[in-house]
Amino acid sequence: MDFVDWRKRLEKPQLDTEENRPSTYRGRRMGDYVEEMIRKAQERGDFDHLKGMGKPLQLDAHQTDDNSMAYGILKNNDYVPFEIQLQKQIDADIERAGREIRYLIAQRKHLSARKIAPFESEKRRFNAAVEKAATEYDEALRRINSKILTLNVSAPSSLHKPILKVGEMVAEFRQQCPLFER
Secondary structure (H helix, E strand, O other), X not given: OOOOOOOOOOOOOOOOOOOOOOOOOOOOOHHHXXXXXXXXXXXXXXXXOOOOOOOOOOOOOOOOOOOHHHHHHXXXXXXXXXXXXXXXXXXXXXXXHHHHHHHHHHHHHXXXXXXXXXXXXXXXXXXXXXXXXXXHHHHHHHHHHHHHHHHHHXXXXXXXXOOOOHXXXXXXXXXXXXXXXX
16 A cells, blocks of 8 residues: 655646536636536537427417416426316216217117117127126216216316216116117
8 A cells, every 4th residue: 555645735637628627617607607518518419309399489478477487387398287187087087988888879779770680699799798888887987986076175166077977877878778688
């Protein structure tokens, strides 16, 4: 192990070159320092392939309050409050449940409108599908009602949704899509 006399000054490297120059802004204006940092980042390619590159900036002219800038940042970064996200989930769930039901209703109309009466196997398969769909529709509507209750408790009254009438909606589905008689 080499002995180093800590009382003696060590030789300092020369700071004349660009690589050895310290990256402090002592003695310079802050704007110059920031511009230098931006220039170095551009040279490294840190700003290449940014989201929205080459597109015009979306500057809202009617900024009415102090929070408009913060809201703009949240909006541009696809942040959605919990209440709005839950409301979108509820709407998507209702659409999904309704799509399955509408498909069965259309299938019932198609089978009834054929010139040849449905075969017994088609009737059994359709009836089983209707029973299964009615059960799943009931369960899906109850889950949606649970989400609606959560929304109504956590959101302002302007965002409240009415509770779905599950029994009436399932009965309406069964009326629109009756089972085939065997």
